[in-house]
Amino acid sequence: MADSNNYNPPGELPIVKENVTISVFAPASTDIARADSDMTKWMEEITNVHVEWETAAGDAFQEKLQLTLASGAYPDMIAAGTSRVDKMVEQQWGMQKLLIPLNQYYDTVSVGYKNAFEKIPGMRDYITSLDGNIYSMPNIDGALQIQFPNKMWVNTEWLKNVGLQAPTTTDEFYHMLKAFKEQDANGNGDANDEIPFSAVNSNQPLDIFLMNPFILCPEGRMWLDNGKLVFSVMEPAYQEGIRYLNKLYAEGLINPEMFTWDATTQVNTNENGSEPVLGAVLAQRPGNFCDLSGYPDNSHKWEQYYPIAPLQGVNGNEMITNYNAYSSTLQTGVAMITSTCKEPEAAFRMVDLLATEEMTIITTNGPKGQGWRDAVDGEIGLDGSPAKVTIESEQRPANWGGWDQLMGRVQTPEYLAGISYVQDPYSPALNPMQGRHVVLYRSSLDYQKVAQPLESVLPSLYYSNDVINEFSMLKTTITDYVNEMLVAFVTGSKNIDTDWDAYMSQLKTLGVERYMQIIQETYNESPFAK
Ligand SMILES: [Ca+2]
Secondary structure: OOHHEEEEEHHHHHHOOOOOOEEEEEOOOOOOOHHOOOOHHHHHHOOOOEEEEEEEEEHHHHHHHHHHHHHHOOOEEEOOOOOOOOOOHHHHHHHHOOOOHHHHHHHOOOOOHHHHHHHHHOOOHHHHOOOOOOEEOOOEEEOHHOOOEEEEEEEHHHHHHHHHHOOHHHHHHHHHHHHHHHOOOOOOOOOOOEEEEEEEEOOOOOOOOOOOOOOOOOOOEEEEEOEEEEEEEHHHHHEEEEEEEHHHOOOOEEOOHHOOHHHHHHHHHHOOOOOOOOOEEEEEEEOOOOOOOOOOOOOOOHHEEEEEOOOOOOOOOOOOEEOOOOOOEEEEEEEEEOOOOOHHHHHHHHHHHOOOHHHHHHHHHHOOOOOOOEEEOOOOOOOEOOEEEOOOOOOOHEEEEEEEEOOOEEHHHHHHHHHEEEOOOOOOOOOOHHOOOOHEEEEEEEEOOOOOOHHEEOOOOOOOOOOHHHHHHHHHHHHHHHHHHHHHHHHHOOOOOOOOHHHHHHHHHOOOOHHHHHHHHHHOOOHHOO
């Protein structure tokens, strides 16, 4: 049994007076052996918690973890990093008492997560299982561009060349694409090499940004209207939005290759010639359509692009954009403590220490004074207010790596906004306040201003064992069909008017009513509805 006298009060270091050992099962670091990392040694020095690592190569991690658990020889802690354990599996392990509930630690000794709970609305609800217990310690990426990842990047040089302002309506967007197509928008003397609009279908479905003026369409295409589930793809306004997309396609304004392109093809196509060939691109970040590598000698084409704000609603709709409040920001299934751990408080407090704002930058950038320092007067953060810390170089010390997203890194939106950069690492020629971090942050504010209300966001939920298999099957079948029909309607291989009824009836045949019922009932039972 753990000796409670061995513990210093919460928030004080070291965590324990006399060394304790925690065994941790983790994916191997590609950087440096976990035990050899300078950060590992430093963590032990400041906490008195010694970690005994057991690792498996990243792609074998899940399989080896299953084998380890099946053998009954549990590690004290699982630190899955980016090989996250599925939300449902995590809940199942918790209910089987393989993992211990962490509520008491969150309530009594937490410092880092306590701060995060206060700053991130809905966070505690999101990580609470159906039985009311919390079984894991999440990573949090609170960057604004993660919450608003579906941006329409437009080439601002092209806008100047065709004499247009950034479009604010679906009509203006259409006319902009037409101008891109008909004119030599990139100014290379060839009027036919412009691709007016593209996206990589695998990570940015075509119905995400351009559908919002017609009907709100988040990733997953579902949202809550006063607690009642809406599946956008079944609504008449969605049909109208598809008519618009079909018009763009029929007039040659949408890249016909986008449905089969991957990100690399898109980047290479745009980087191939002396001038970019993509006009508008639906993407999370410039790296999805430009090559930012090879610093400082890359093409710098990305600097021509800036995201336009969400378009105005049609038919009197308010301007609205989808808000990815939970799924990418709050990463569950990262760090979990097993029932055989003899020092669960030490394990929790070690991860909770990593979850403090101070540790975020140490984990990511290295020790203070090596690449980063406290900000001085006059340095401002991304949000324009006085900065808290200043990053001078994003090159951290060579032996520091391995802990980044391994367990408990918490980047709150407020903290990230308070970072000042001496030099934008992707664009040395630019003033840092015009650099990539700033572009991503500032353009996200245009989206945040018209974000769907938080209560209308459908989070990914913990489903009960009774329905999980049925739910997963319905989800796969229905999502595949909806994606297939989206392409068919947009490209015209199915007719959006004459084939719409058949589409609706096929959705019913596939079980869409039951699918929505499961989600609605699970949502109603979740902490979000209470
Ligand atoms: Ca041209």
